[in-house]
Amino acid sequence: MKKNIVILLFILSFLPAVRAQHTNLPPTLSDSAFASILTCGPGQDFYESFGHTAIRICDSNRNFDAVFNYGTFNFGQPNFYLLFARGQLDYYLASQSYKSFLEDYIYEGRAVWQQRLLLTKHELDSLYLQLRVNMRPENRSYKYDFFHDNCATRVVDIVAASLEERQLMNDTMVVPITTYRDMIHTYTDTALLWWRLGIDIILGSVCDQSMTQRQNMYIPIELMCQLDTALLSTGKKLTEKSKQLLEEEKEPPSKSFSPTLAFWLLFLVVLSITMIALHRHKNLPWLDALCFCAPVLISIIILFLWFGSDHWCTKWNLNILWASPIFLWPLMRLRKSTPASNIVPLIFLLFFLVAWPFLPQSFNPAILPIVLTLIIRLLHRISYSR
Numbered sequence: 001m002k003k004n005i006v007i008l009l010f011i012l013s014f015l016p017a018v019r020a021q022h023t024n025l026p027p028t029l030s031d032s033a034f035a036s037i038l039t040c041g042p043g044q045d046f047y048e049s050f051g052h053t054a055i056r057i058c059d060s061n062r063n064f065d066a067v068f069n070y071g072t073f074n075f076g077q078p079n080f081y082l083l084f085a086r087g088q089l090d091y092y093l094a095s096q097s098y099k100s101f102l103e104d105y106i107y108e109g110r111a112v113w114q115q116r117l118l119l120t121k122h123e124l125d126s127l128y129l130q131l132r133v134n135m136r137p138e139n140r141s142y143k144y145d146f147f148h149d150n151c152a153t154r155v156v157d158i159v160a161a162s163l164e165e166r167q168l169m170n171d172t173m174v175v176p177i178t179t180y181r182d183m184i185h186t187y188t189d190t191a192l193l194w195w196r197l198g199i200d201i202i203l204g205s206v207c208d209q210s211m212t213q214r215q216n217m218y219i220p221i222e223l224m225c226q227l228d229t230a231l232l233s234t235g236k237k238l239t240e241k242s243k244q245l246l247e248e249e250k251e252p253p254s255k256s257f258s259p260t261l262a263f264w265l266l267f268l269v270v271l272s273i274t275m276i277a278l279h280r281h282k283n284l285p286w287l288d289a290l291c292f293c294a295p296v297l298i299s300i301i302i303l304f305l306w307f308g309s310d311h312w313c314t315k316w317n318l319n320i321l322w323a324s325p326i327f328l329w330p331l332m333r334l335r336k337s338t339p340a341s342n343i344v345p346l347i348f349l350l351f352f353l354v355a356w357p358f359l360p361q362s363f364n365p366a367i368l369p370i371v372l373t374l375i376i377r378l379l380h381r382i383s384y385s386r
Contacts, residue, residue, distance in 0.1 A: 024064075025064075025066070025095075025132055025135065026059065026062045026064050028125070028128075029057070029059050029062065029124060029125060029128050030059055030061035030062055031061075031121065032059060032060050032061045033057065033058065033059035033060075033061070033062070033064075033124060033128075034057075034058055034116060034117070034124070035055060035056065035057050035058075035116075035117045035119060035124055035127055035128070036055075036056045036058070036114045036115055036116040036117055036239075037053065037054075037055060037056075037114070037115045037117065037155060037159070037223075037224070037227065037239065038053070038054045038055070038056050038067060038101070038112060038113070038114055038245075039051060039052070039053055039112070039113045039114075039115070039220050039221065039223070039224040039242070040052040040053070040054075040105055040110055040111070040112050040220065041110050041111035041112070041113075041221070041248055042110070042187070043108055043110050043250070044108070044250055044251075044253065046188075046192060046195050048110075049187050049188060049192060049195075050187050050219055050220065050221075051219070051220035051221050052069075052071060052151055052220055053151050053152040053155050053220040053223060053224075054067045054068060054069045054070075054071075054101070054151065054155070055067070055068045055127075055131065055155055055158070055159075056068075056098055056101075056114070057127075057128055057131065058098065065097065065098040065099070066095045066096065066097060066098060067095060067096055067097070067098050067101040068093060068094075068095045068131050068135075069093070069094050069095065069096070069151065070091065070092075070093050070142075070150070070151045070154040070155065071091060071150065071151035072091065072092050072093075072094045073089060073090065073091045073092060073144075085304075085305075085309060086308065086309040086310060086311075087143075087144075087145075087309045087310035087311040088143065088309075088310055089143075089144065090141040090142070090143065090144075091141065091142055091143075091144040092140045092141050092142075093131075093134045093135055093139075093140045093142075093154075094140075095131075095135065102245070102246065105246055106246060108250065109248065109249035109250030109251075110246070110248060110250060111244065111246055111247060111248040112244070112245045112246040113224060113242045113243065113244050113245065114242065114243050114245050115224065115227055115228070115239040115240060115241070115242045115243070116239060116240040116243075117159065117238065117239055118236065118237055118238060118239060118240065119162065119163075122164065123162050123163055123164060123166075124162075126161075126162040126164060127158065127159065127162035130158050130161060130162060131158070134158075142154075143310075145312075146218070146313065147180055147207075147215070147218050147313055148215075148218070148312075150218055151220070152217055152218055152219065152220045152223045153217060153218055155223070156168075156214075156217050156223065159238075163232065166232045166233055166234055167232065167233040168230060168232060168233075168238060178210070178211060178216075179207065179208050179209060179210055179211060179362075180203075180207040180208075180209075180211060180215075180313065181199075181200070181203060181207045181208055181362055182362075183211070183216070183219055183222070184196070184199055184203075187219065187221075190255045190256065191252075191253035191254060191255055191256055192253075192256065193256045193257075193258055193259055193260075194256055194259050196364065197259045197364050197366050200319075200362070200363065200364035200367075201298060201302075201319050201323070201364065201367075202301065202302065202305055202314055202317070202319075203313055203314060203317070204306070204313060204314050204315045204316040204317035204318070204361070205316045205317065205318055205359075205360050205361035206312065206313060206315055206316055207313050208360060208361050208362050213226070224242055227239045227242075228241055228242055258366075259364075259366040260364075260365045260366040260368075260369070262366075263366045263369040263370050263373070264369045266369065266373060267369040267370075267372055267373045267376070270287070270291070270373050270376055270377065271373075271376055273287065274287075274376050274377065274380045277380065278380060278383065278384075281384070282384075283335070283337075283381075283384050284380075285334040285335055287377065288330065288331075288334055288377055288381065289331065289334060291373060291374060291377050292327040292330055292331045292374070292377070293331065294323075294370075295322065295323040295324060295327045295374065296325060296327050296328055296331065298319070298323035299320060299323045299324055299325045299327075300325070302314075302317050302319055302320050302323060303320070303325070305317070306320075316361075317361075318359050318360075318361045318363075319361075319363070319367075321348060321351070321352040321355075321359075322348070322349055322352045322367065322370070322371050322374070324345065324348055326344060326345050326348060327345055327374075329341045329344065329345065330342055330345060330378070330381065337381050337384065339382060342378045342381045342382045343378075343382065345374075345378060346375065346378040346379070346382070349371050349374055349375050349378070350375070352371065353371060
């Protein structure tokens with residue numbers, strides 16, 4: 001169970017592949033050096049669905065060509081799973097050769113784009129100096145935040161800090177304003193519908209607020225698209241137009257079975273069993289145990305992420321209205337049911353259904369048949385206890 005919870009929490013991180021730290025950093029760059037932003041397309045696994053962003057520094061005169069990556073962490077860190085679940089895991093800046101970086105993505109069949117930064121020599125030196133400083137052991141780690149502080153936002157911040165007298169003009173970037181949840185939906189397509197359901201259950205209402213243009217940059221592909229149109233305060237462009245280095249060659253993911261359809265089928269099955277049991281005046285405590293355990297377990301995860309972790313995006317999660325610990329009450333009274341033990345959770349579910357359109361949080365459509373299934377079982381228990 002612990003392992004499954006941690007896998008679900010992978011939605012809170014990007015996990016790019018970096019196999020070796022590059023340590024031979026030249027003290028300065030020559031006049032032939034340049035910097036570029038590398039954007040990597042989605043991979044096969046869920047945690048690769050959002051792509052990846054890194055910085056390339058190339059200096060042919062120094063025989064130096066490296067990629068700097070803010071998205072690495074140490075699986076061997078003590079209390080890894082607990083720190084990961086609580087949002088307290090350290091991520092690191094690491095570097096590897098440009099050649100090995102491309103080899104990784106060739107092997108995975110993932111697309112890679114490059115946007116060469118149009119920096120002055122002084123700005124390029126400033127960018128490189130910041131990377132060197134960040135590579136020091138005392139500076140390499142940081143507390144990762146999927147939405148606000150990740151491999152993409154770190155790249156934007158360090159590039160913006162290197163501009164010195166020039167500034168990045170966010171209002172010149174053409175991007176539709178949307179919510180964090182909507183953006184995640186965009187990158188969890190028909191092959192990741194079950195992951196999308198898990199995401200929608202553990203993210204709170206704070207993720208349904210509109211994003212600014214700068215906040216929109218937490219998705220690597222979105223960042224690349226914005227930088228293609230980004231202007232500086234001088235009216236000049238920040239980057240050359242993106243150029244594709246590697247074509248996508250991985251097999252397209254197969255479409256997943258819809259969780260909404262799956263739970264509507266489950267609702268029909270439970271409804272049929274309930275009608276038969278009602279006709280025969282049967283209680284079916286085994287079925288209630290299965291049905292009521294689900295909201296209790298989900299409520300434990302919701303409450304842990306809300307109050308026991310540093311993840312801001314899991315706060316104020318209104319899924320607690322239907323996935324409530326109050327279902328412990330009917331669970332403890334499976335064979336000796338009382339009206340109150342069934343009526344109270346029923347009121348919670350009915351309130352949730354009525355308030356659904358007005359609540360400041362978007363809910364996955366698969367939640368509706370789940371709630372109706374719970375209501376059917378509670379109504380049957382009330383009828384049986386009379």
